[in-house]
Amino acid sequence: MVFETPRLILRRFTEADTGLLLQLNSDPEVLKYLHEPLLETEEQAMHVLQNIILPQYKNNLGRWAIHLKTSNEFIGWCGLKYRPELDEIDLGYRLMQQYWGKGYAFEAAKHTVDYGFNQLHLKTITGRAHIENTASLRILGKVGLQFIKEEVVDDCPVKTFMLSK
Template sequence: MKELDGKLVLMTERLLVRRWMPDDLEPLLRIYGDVEAMRWVGDGVALTPQQAANWLEVTANNYRQRGYGMYTVTLRDGGSVIGFCGLVHPDDQEKPELKYAFAREHWGHGYASEVVCALLPYAARQLGLAQIIATVAPDNAASRRVLSKAGMTLIDTRAEDDGSQSLLMSCHPPAVAMQ
């Protein structure tokens, strides 16, 4: 793990979570460029190569300014990138928001639950964050289960700019037990 010195954020039973690196552009495009996967993310539109490159820069700035941002999720036993997760402040909102996305071939294996259940206590203990929020589409039952398993509860329903609805979930990570 020498190449991860200074980049490793946390480790779970099956996964490594590390800071983004320039080499993550290709897997970032593969995952966030997948129209089906993006159905549940943000505005539902796949990222362009330029948007992905810009996001790498924004994330590097977030690491410098906030000490956290988006992270790369890899398998411990092979190192291949299977997804991304992290804490962001869209449109400079006050509370940090949990985000995650995984390559479709890795859906249904419990990786999202594993990483989210580890990331929230990390956010409290290492980053000093008292509250984390997440938004999820009402129809995204799998993601709602992930967030509930991690101790997040529904606090509101939001009307989005495009007319759709999002469920707003929240937790206070110190109350979340380490899985």
């Protein structure tokens, strides 16, 4: 476990989680505003785990699996990722559709920002969302990140937010 919130447990993914990642990233609505292809096989999910998610853990960063405390049900991920091409720490979150609109993404993101500043002693956290993803844009603002600019990142038109300690 990385940390817990009032309703959630956030933990590191393992290679045993390929099915969970496949379930999340095979939903076209979940990936609607992202530049990522849908995952269709466990092999593709394993590739994402081994090459994108797990390597971040060596820096105590990463996308962490989110589970409900009440049922231990997997609902998505949230976390901090170092993006070397931009030299920044990126806040990200992704939930399965049935958990949208319940405040889970905000709760996970807020505690992730707090964890980043208070436990990891980060100086700045950046967050981005597609310009049409109003729910995600609202979360970035609610957790305290400030709107900086509109830009195109990873071939997506986004709004960039940032918070410095």
